Amino acid sequence: MSRSTWFEKAKSFTKSMLSRGLGLIGHSRRASPEIKAIREVSCNGQEERFPPCEHRQPSQNHPGSYICGACGCGDRKAVLIGGRVPSYSKLDYPYLSCPIYMPGFSNYVPSGQDEESNERKVHLELKYGVERLNAIARGQKRGFLIESWRQKVRKIFTR
């Protein structure tokens, strides 16, 4: 599987926004702590034992923080993935895609089915297990479908 296209990125961004829900900021839906922790390791690595993703870049607008240089989301507070991040950060979105389909993200693709060789992904698959990671990605997709239907029904009844 090759990297996500511009269209896929735009579609994923819309899905992430919808998955958060339409409530007040304090009532936004969040990814579970387990999912967020896996995303954290995918993006930021883990201390000295495991390096950060090659696409992670220091934020120019928010010193001390990091953004994903491959997502095309720009350099805004809302898209920070590491360092000093807001209380609801990008990695909190219930549905979230990664341009290289890494573990913990909604569009995760196991290493054997991915065109690009990625030693970091293999390492995380050994750590968490491919089945578990697949189940996590499926759960995020299912959660997104349920939430989008819930929002459609809510719109119908609030007209």
Ligand code: SF4
């Ligand atoms: S490419 Fe994926 S794993 Fe790497 S920084 Fe971006 S979102 Fe994180």
